[in-house]
Amino acid sequence: MCPNDTATPCQPLLSSRLFDSEAGSDVTFLVGHEPDTWRFPGHRWVLAEANPVFRAMLAKRDDESPEMVIPITDLDGKAFDLLLRYLYKEEVVIQSVPTALSTFYAAQKYLCPGLMKLCITYLDQTLDVSNALQVFEFIRMCSGQCGTASAPDPDLYDVELDPNSNLDNMLNLSRSLLHNCLLYIDSHAPEILVQESIEDLKQDSLKEIVQRDTLYAPESLVYAAIERWCNVECKRYHKELSPENLRAVLGDEILFSVRYLLMDEREFLEGPMTGNLLTKPECTVLFAILRRIPIANTTCTITEECLAKWKQNRRPPKYSRIPLAKRGSDEKRKTKEKKKKKEKEVSPGRCTSACVTDYVVRALQCLFD
Template identity: 30%
Template sequence: MGECELRAERLSFQCLFQQERSKDVEFEVGPPEGQAWRLTAHRRVLAACSPVLRAMVFGPLAHKRGSTIEIRDIEPRAFDCLLRYAYGHPPQFQTLSTALSTLHVAHKYLCPGLEWECAAFLNEQVQTRPDCALEVFQATSFYCQMKEVLEPTAPPAEDLEADETEGSRLMDSPRRRSLMATAGDGGRRSNSDWNVAMGEASTRLRHNCLQTIDQHANDVLALEQLEDLDLESLLAVISRDSFAVTSEVSLFNAVERWAECECKRRKLPHAAEHLQEAFGGSAVICSGKVARLLLLSPQEFAEGPVRSPLLTAEEQKTMLVRLVGNNPWTQDAAVLKPLDYIEWEQLARPRVPCSPNYLPIKTHQYPGSCEGSPCKSSKSKCWRWWWPCRRNKQKPTKEAKKKRQQQDKQPKSEKPICCSKTCDYFIILIACLFD
C-alpha cells in the first residue's frame, strides 16, 4: 500500500477521534507531579500510524488491556499532536516549543508525515526570526546526523488477533485489515512506507536555518541563543564562507562570550587554559573556523584578539608579525617559532555574502498531492477531499472550444430556445391526452 493510500486510510479515522467509549488503550503522558495528561486511543489506529506504537500495543511486551501506559519523557501536548495526526486531524501548533517537542515525538515514533507537518510550521518561523533559526538549528542537529534509518527496538509483533470489543468492530473493514497486514512484520516496512524520508524534512529545515542566519549574521552575534549552541553547531554556523559578518572582531568577541558560558556549564574556573579547552585547543581556534583574524588590520588585531585569553602569547606574536609584515620594528620575527597548526590560508580567506536559497517544505496530508512528500510516483493516485476540485476537471478539447465559439457567434434568432421547445412538447402531450 502506497503512502497516499495510507494517508487516505488515516484520514478515514477522523470520525473515531471523539468516540471515547470505543477507545481501548490509555496513556499517562508527562511528569507525574500533577502535570501528566490522560490520553486515550484505539490500538488499531496507533498500529496504522507508527511501527513503534504498534509494537507497544500489540507486541509481545505490550501492556495488558485495561492498564495505563506511562510515558514520562515526552511533553503531553506533543503526544496529543501525535494522536491527532494518527486520526487524520492536522496537529495544532501555537508555540515554537510545542512544534519542537512534536518533532522529537515524530522521530521517536517514526512518523515521517508528522515530521513534515512540524517542519512546515517551524519553517515559517525560521525564515523571519534569526533567534528561532538558532534554536531550531540546535534542535535538529541530532536528527540530521542519523545516517541509518532507525528501527523499532521492541520485539517483532505477532499477528493481530480478532478482538471482540466495540472498538475493534468499529475498526474492522477489508481495507483496514489490509492496512494492518501491510503494517505487519514488527513495523518493518519497505522504504516507500514507514522509513522513507525520515529526517529529510529536518535536513531541509536545518538548511533553511543557515540561510536565515547568513542573512542576519551581525544580529546573530548579539543573541543569547548563540551562547546555548554546542561546539559542533557553533562551528557549523560561524565557519562558513557565507556567514558574512562586517567585523571579525565582533565575531571573536562573541566566540569568547560563548567560551565563558561553556566554562560555566562545565563548572570550570574562568582561566585561559579552560577557555581554550572549551574550543578544543589552539588547533581549532587558529584553524580559521572561529574567526579569520588575518582579515583584520594590525590596529584592529592589537585592540581586540591580542587581549583575548583564547590566544597564547606565541600565537598573538606570530599573527601580529604576519599582519604587519617585514617592518623594521618587528625585530623578533626571526626568533619566533613556527606554529604548524595555524591554517594561514583559511585565516585569510574572505567571506562572501550570498542570497538566500530556501528549500520548500510543504505538508502533503491535508488535503493533498504527493508533491514534496515521500510518495513521488506520478502513477499513484493521491487522496483528495470529497468535494469536487476544479483543478481535477479535464480541460476542454480544441474541438469543444471551436464548437462553443461557433455557438457564441450564431445570431440569437437562429439559436434554439429551450423554453419554446418545452411549451411545444407540453401542448403535444395535452393534445394526446384529450384526443
C-alpha cells in the same frame, strides 16, 4: 507515510469522535516526568490501525488486561497531544517553534512522516533571527536519525514499516531545512552571532558555523561569539575560567577559524589581545603582521596555512533557499511569472496569424490597385 494517511473513508469519522474520549478507551498513556505528567485515554484498535509503532507496542502487551497503562517519559504532553490528534485524524495546529520541535521529535520516534512534514513546514515558515540557531541545532541532531524509531524500543518490539513509507523523503526534507537554516545564519550573521542562544550550541555545531566561508560577518563578532561560548561552557562543567581551560573546551579548530588578519588594529586590541584564548606569542605575531612589522614566527601553532586562511575574506552566500512550504513554492512561481512577463515586455513582437492575414489583405489591395 503512516498507514493513517490511507485510511478508509469511514475511519476518520470514527476515530475523530473517539479523540479525547473516555468512551471505549482501553489504554492510558502517562506522558512526561512528574510533576508535569499528562494523562491520555486511547483506543487500541485506532492506534494499531493508524501507526506501525503503536501497533507493535500494543501487540506485545497483555491482551487479557482490561486496560493498559503505558508510561512515556521521553516526550512532553503537548507534543504527544498533537501526535494523537494526527493519528485520530483531528486537525493539527502548531503555534510555536518549541512545540514544532518537540512534535517533530515525537513524529520522528513514532514514524509519522506526515506529521514530521507539518513540523518542518512550520519551522521553515517561521525561521528568524531569534530561533535560527535553535532550529539548526535541533534539525542537525535529527537529520541523521529520521529513519530510526526508538519508541518502542526496537529490541523489545518488531516494528514493520509500511511498504509505502516516505521516511526517506522526510530525511531529505530535514536536510533541506538544515540547508535553509545555514543560509539564514550566513545571511544574518551579524544579528545571529550576538544572540544568547549561540552559547547553548554543541561544540560541533559551533564549529560548523564559524568555519563557514559564507558566514558573512565582521571577524570581531565571530571572536566575541566563541569567547562567550567557551566562558559559558567552562561554567557549565564547573571548570575554572583559566586560559588553559577556556582553550581546552573550545579547541584549536574553532579558535583558528576566526580570520584574525581581517581585523583592524583596534578590533584586535579590544578582542583577541585582551582576551584569554590566544597565547602572548600568538598575539605578538598576529599584531606585528597587522602593523606590517617584520617579525620571526616564534610560535609553532601559527602555521603558514593558518596565516593564508586568516587573510581570506568571507563571502556572502550565493546559494538559494530550498522552498519547503507552500509559501516558498508560491514565491518561486510568482518570481518565474514576473520574469516571463518582463521578458515578454522587452522582447520584440512576434508575428501572429492576425499579422499574416493583415499582410495578405494589404498585398491583394496593392495588386488590384
